Amino acid sequence: MLSAAKAQPQLNLTDSLVETIAAGARFVRRHAIASIYHAGSGHPGGALSSADLFAALFGAELNFWPDNPGDPARDRFVLSKGHAAPALYAIGAYHGFCDPKAALALRKLHSPFQGHPHIGDLPWTESSTGSLGQGFSVALGMAMGLKLQKSQSRVYTMLGDGEMQEGEVWEAAMCAAHHKLDNLCVLVDYNKLQSDDRNDNIMRLEPLAAKWRAFDWAVAEIDGHDIAQILSAFRRVSSTHGRPAIVIAHTIKGKGVPYMENIPHWHGSVKLTRLQAEDALRALGADPREITELLDVSF
């Protein structure tokens, strides 16, 4: 199956693989917008900026088996930027971890799709996250434990850029390099915006790649909306012997919805009106039938 097919270094990146992943990314963006509309709150900006990373990660990099999500041989993914939960639920639905329609019931009482992932509700999310920095440490613990057990499984985690202002992130960065966790890969959704404003105005992160290099990580810096670049970065970082890897993916907050792109307001938890949701879905290429399917849902 596609989801279990790891991109091999010698593989020629065919247009069809890129197109398959692009289709997954389109699904993630539309589903996330619809679920945030139904929830009446949620973080659309980061879900849209990270959609291509999710699609490439689940579509071509992670080894997993949705019919046996707890298989010990699987690779692990922990969403450290837990507020991008709508994108995680969407890619999970796309790959058969949950029902796509059920996953539209975001942030509702008695729904397992909480505002931030909870392993008690959805075991395939691997850890409860939402308090920034912690998912990274959890992923580090998994990588350390898998290495101790001589497992070949790899561990991936996605961090936001604002998240890197947490001290715990740098504790983990030092620790992963010290323990030579080359089975650990961090993805950064570097969209330059955080809750209140631009990173630069809140707490400067630059020079970001240099910081991680100084911490002795293997660093790849890419365009996080170029699927071929994402896949190529995955191939490079899966062979970093003796060092953990980080893919710094430059992204655009709100990518794909013109009225949201690069506007900090759409980071935070927002309420989307019906018109805004329809506008967004049209911009994401949804036709009237799909818009109805996504928005005219009762729970």
Add this chain to the structure above:
Amino acid sequence: MSASSAPSLIAQTGDSLREAFGKALSGMADEFSNVVVLDADIAGGTGLHHFRKSHPDRFLQFGIAEQNMMAAAGGLAAVGLLPVVTTFAVFCLRAVEQARLSLAYCRRNAKIVASHPGIDVGPDGGSAQALEDLAAFRAIPGMTVISPADPVEMALATRAILQFDGPVYMRTGRSPARRIFGDDHVFHIGEGRIVCKGRDVTIVACGVEVARALDAAEILAREKISARVVNMATIKPIDSELLARCSRETGAIVTAEDHNIHGGLGGAVAESLAATAPCPIEFVGVRDTFGASGEPDELAAHFGIDAKAIAEAARRAIARKKKRH
């Protein structure tokens, strides 16, 4: 939880609780082969140098970075290991939120074992003396909270928490601890135990205060006051049944802990009895202030948690009981 026998590395009389824990864990490590120890550059202080020496491949160094260590324990548990997070109690406070989200909310089978709680820390002074840890960890849903009283009980509790499935916070202790229990002692999580019979008042204590409560019972006996002493080694879940029984049988309660009087053992006892069998309760603990440098017994007298203070609290509780009748 089955009663368990003493471990192979027997604690010596006069061992501190941290030494007893370190020896016990090291002695059980072959039996519990998935145990890994997480340390933040403080194994010499937590008693884990025994484990580091006996099982270096399962001793994981996190450096002076407790937040990362605490959350990483969640990841280690997720892949089937049994992480034992060890540091000083005051640094566990630094990582309460990691324990909340990445351990308790995820229902990870991880153990947090905190040495140097309370003013028992002694000379290091107020900054190092955690008087809030029982309250903080008790407030986390699903967290079991334990504070054993002597080296024998510490060894039994170590086995019990490794057998127990779920997140646990357990206090050890810095200073030499008096041996209270014999080799036939049993420990079950969630069970308090009467360690001295009495009928006029019940002193409910945990950790290093159990020895002081027994001394207080002796002081009171000389005044013909019959004081019962309960070792309440599990603060959460609290043994409500035993507490209600003691309330009904003795009509007055004193709680004693090396912790702030707010939110720890005293709080747990009061919450329980308010719902079952209310009676006058006096609280012995540090009275909502910070500690200070000094020797542990000196500090116990200064902050009013020594045997004399416990006996005085017992007299007050009995007086209040008499006034009610």
